[in-house]
Amino acid sequence: MNNETTTAQTGQDAGNQPAGHLLGAADIRRIAAEAGVSPTKKFGQNFVIDPGTVRRIVREAGVTANDHVMEVGPGLGSLTLAILETGASMTAVEIDPPLAERLPATVAEFMPEASSRLAVVNRDALTVTPENVPDFNDDDTFTLVANLPYNVATPILLTLLERFDNLGSFLVMVQKEVADRLSAKPGSKIYGTPSVKLAWYGTAERVGTIGRNVFWPAPNVDSALVKFTRYAADDASAPGSGPDAAPRELTFQLIDAAFGQRRKTLHAALKHMVPAEVFEAAGIDATRRGETLTIDEFAALAKALDQYNSGLSQTAQGEAA
Structure with a gap:
């Protein structure tokens, strides 16, 4: 899924950075029309139309001006702008060429001072590696903040965790049922492969639910936020720690x-x-x-x-x- 908002916001964010202009309803329609874009099932696109939701995602993620953020599926750029207004630098990975091409122009229009902190990669997130997206190679750690395409959310998360040892945390919005499975504990009916594999890398918890009415078009499922923290490299309690650890x-x-x-x-x-x-x-x-x-x-x-x-x-x- 991708992300959009309907109204401009003013004031201060949690990091005391000057709040930027998030996209208004008219902005969204104009940008979509100019880019020749309409939400498609192919890419799992449902745009968020509530500014409070994207700011809530950024707040729950704890993003600050010192962070380097990866966003998957930025869409028309609402969550992107909410991340950038914290002062963070970021790389947005977008599979849809028209959206990837349009995003820098949107940031330049609504938050020009942040343009130098944004990089855009037109690529399927499942194909991203440290070699073809080297933006994070010099970081000790970075965070993923995204409203993920619901049909491939779990593969994206597990693939990125496997390929990027320095992906230290994420805050993602996914389908509620997916969120429940990702954070499920042993013995529950929804505990399964995603639950256990994610637990190999660190700890996950559901930190909130999101209603259907914040999306355009409204999906036929509810959404939820999942927060994840990776085990530190020297954490002896991690399943893969130690010289004789299990492969x-x-x-x-x-x-x-x-x-x-x-x-x-x-x-x-x-x-x-x-x-x-x-x-x-x-x-x-x-x-x-x-x-x-x-x-x-x-x-x-x-x-x-x-x-x-x-x-x-x-x-x-x-x-x-």
């Missing part, structure tokens, strides 16, 4: 297999991957279902399996010698 790829393979047949026990769901002795070595009861395991338990199982496979490989090499 992420193997851990995720186990997660996918366990939730691919979530009503089955681990013994049944993972029977082609995990021998009985590996469950014992990891201290995991094989009669449990995957939906009851924490990310730490999946990591422990993956570590035990990795050690088991390494032992088999060394034995085979010894016999060959």
Whole structure:
């Protein structure tokens, strides 16, 4: 999803930066017409038409003038302007060429002093890497603030976290059901693959809901905000920490297999991957279902399996010698 507002705002934001001119209803219609743009299902475009919502997103994200921000799906630029008015610098990743081309002109018109702090990349967020978008390579950490296309929100988040080790936090607006899954805990009915994989990288929580009436066009689903904080590199409690930590790829393979047949026990769901002795070595009861395991338990199982496979490989090499 993308983001737009209907009225100009005045006053001061949380960071005491002078408030900028956010887009008014007439501004939105004019810009959309000039760019030949109308909301499309192809790109999951639903523009926010409430200035309070975009400012709330920025406030919940805690963006300050010292931050470097990535925005995915900036649309006509309302959330972009709300981010820029904090004094932050940012890179907006937009898949739709007309919108990507138009965005700098919108910022130049409504917040010209911020133009030098904006970079725009016309690219599918799922293809973004540190090589083709090097803007963040010199940052110790950066944050993602976005109103994500609902149909690809989870893949975008997991892909960016995998590729950018310095993506330290995000605040995103997503479909309410997606937000619930991303922040779900073990044992709940909505706890699943997105919940566990996101927990590999850090902690997530739902920090608010958004009504349908703030969008143009109004979607047929409710929305919510999810806030995420990544584990610090030296955090010993992180699932992937330590020299003998479980491999992420193997851990995720186990997660996918366990939730691919979530009503089955681990013994049944993972029977082609995990021998009985590996469950014992990891201290995991094989009669449990995957939906009851924490990310730490999946990591422990993956570590035990990795050690088991390494032992088999060394034995085979010894016999060959």
